[in-house]
Amino acid sequence: MQRIGRYQVIRRLGKGGMGSVYKAIVPVIDKVVAIKLLDPSELLEDILGMDQLREIFTFEARTMAAFNQPFLVTAHDFDQDERGRPFFVMDYICNNLGEMIGETFRIEEDSRIIQAAKVLHYGRQILAALDFLHHNNIVHRDIKPQNILVTDEDTVKICDFGMALVEGVAFSGPANMQIGSPCYTPPEQRKNPQEVDGRADLYSAAVLLYRMLTGTLPGMQSFSLSLVNSQYDRSWDDFFATALRWQPEERFRSAAEMLAAFERLTLGPAPPPASCPLPAPGEVPIRLRNEPVNVCRSRARTHFAVNALFRPLVPVCNRLEEGEAFVIDRTTGLMWQRHGSRYPLTFAGAQTYVSGLNARGHAGCRQWRVPTVNELLSLLPVAEQRQSFAGATERAGQWLWSCDRHGQHESWYVNIDMGYAGVQDRYCLNHVRAVAVAP
Numbered sequence: 001m002q003r004i005g006r007y008q009v010i011r012r013l014g015k016g017g018m019g020s021v022y023k024a025i026v027p028v029i030d031k032v033v034a035i036k037l038l039d040p041s042e043l044l045e046d047i048l049g050m051d052q053l054r055e056i057f058t059f060e061a062r063t064m065a066a067f068n069q070p071f072l073v074t075a076h077d078f079d080q081d082e083r084g085r086p087f088f089v090m091d092y093i094c095n096n097l098g099e100m101i102g103e104t105f106r107i108e109e110d111s112r113i114i115q116a117a118k119v120l121h122y123g124r125q126i127l128a129a130l131d132f133l134h135h136n137n138i139v140h141r142d143i144k145p146q147n148i149l150v151t152d153e154d155t156v157k158i159c160d161f162g163m164a165l166v167e168g169v170a171f172s173g174p175a176n177m178q179i180g181s182p183c184y185t186p187p188e189q190r191k192n193p194q195e196v197d198g199r200a201d202l203y204s205a206a207v208l209l210y211r212m213l214t215g216t217l218p219g220m221q222s223f224s225l226s227l228v229n230s231q232y233d234r235s236w237d238d239f240f241a242t243a244l245r246w247q248p249e250e251r252f253r254s255a256a257e258m259l260a261a262f263e264r265l266t267l268g269p270a271p272p273p274a275s276c277p278l279p280a281p282g283e284v285p286i287r288l289r290n291e292p293v294n295v296c297r298s299r300a301r302t303h304f305a306v307n308a309l310f311r312p313l314v315p316v317c318n319r320l321e322e323g324e325a326f327v328i329d330r331t332t333g334l335m336w337q338r339h340g341s342r343y344p345l346t347f348a349g350a351q352t353y354v355s356g357l358n359a360r361g362h363a364g365c366r367q368w369r370v371p372t373v374n375e376l377l378s379l380l381p382v383a384e385q386r387q388s389f390a391g392a393t394e395r396a397g398q399w400l401w402s403c404d405r406h407g408q409h410e411s412w413y414v415n416i417d418m419g420y421a422g423v424q425d426r427y428c429l430n431h432v433r434a435v436a437v438a439p
Contacts, residue, residue, distance in 0.1 A: 095424075199253075
């Protein structure tokens with residue numbers, strides 16, 4: 001596919017039962033956008049028919065176009081392609097919580113944990129967005145990690161309103177059609193999805209918050225956080241005990257009430273980071289891979305020496321020497337640019353940025369380069385040592401490009417904040433922190 005309407009297609013990002021999502025470029029101004037095109041599966045088309053699917057799709061676009069809230073994805077344009085299929089246009093956002101926590105179709109497997117302070121940050125935004133939706137008589141009915149996008153400014157945006165119940169109106173399929181996603185759907189929605197209210201979304205949001213904090217799904221009997229982590233007191237247990245009630249009338253009555261309770265939660269001191277033995281002075285530095293590779297996910301674990309959640313199998317115990325414009329890690333024999341790029345850049349922009357460092361001999365060095373995943377992962381283990389690598393902002397400098405590629409359109413990056421390697425489109429924006437061999 002070359003074009004969808006007037007938009008130049010770059011590639012397809014994914015396909016669901018209702019449609020396909022593409023990355024495309026607005027002509028003349030070259031702005032990258034996401035386009036959702038009505039492209040249903042044969043099974044769904046046989047069940048509902050194309051006329052009803054078109055009505056559902058248009059209903060979703062009209063719903064999203066009406067949003068004026070910072071934590072919701074909005075639709076900016078609507079048209080038809082050359083085959084008469086409707087599509088709508090949205091902002092292109094690279095990250096989603098599903099990718100960030102590493103949740104796969106094997107939903108029962110453990111996922112990555114997000115730091116509690118960051119969960120508070122995301123949770124407030126999600127609940128504020130739900131408060132707006134419910135005030136406007138919209139029930140999302142499919143709150144899950146993959147439907148929570150995360151912008152470069154660390155703002156969340158809820159997307160995918162194909163299953164939304166708007167003022168009591170939504171598409172209806174066969175009686176046995178599942179509305180929502182397994183493990184996130186409340187019991188009343190499984191029984192009668194057409195009769196749910198906003199409390200169904202609140203249950204799903206509680207499951208999501210619990211998963212971000214613990215890496216697991218809440219059990220049937222106990223939601224106790226205070227017994228496993230000293231950061232949480234009994235108020236956290238009480239919050240989840242209410243939010244995850246089986247009966248909707250026993251949960252929080254509204255998103256505003258749940259948000260108020262969530263904002264009252266406080267955190268105790270974080271447990272100290274795990275210690276590891278420092279190398280002896282004069283010990284030969286660990287030599288990390290410094291040549292870029294183009295590797296798919298299935299082979300990357302071997303190249304990067306990471307586990308199933310793409311975290312290092314063996315942590316590096318850094319031994320740092322700080323200069324004004326650089327930090328040397330004697331454990332690895334690497335010299336790091338101290339502050340990194342001031343603003344996030346595309347993958348191509350990262351290469352240009354490093355070329356500029358070499359052209360002006362930054363810190364007396366002309367051998368700067370974009371680091372490999374292995375080199376970036378060596379910065380993870382000790383939280384207090386990360387202070388030496390402060391970026392231009394508290395968060396933005398924590399997502400860093402590597403030089404490693406993932407096929408033709410994507411490259412690997414490392415999320416220092418959450419401690420894992422992941423894949424992003426090269427049009428995405430991340431910071432870059434240059435590296436060189438230490439003198």
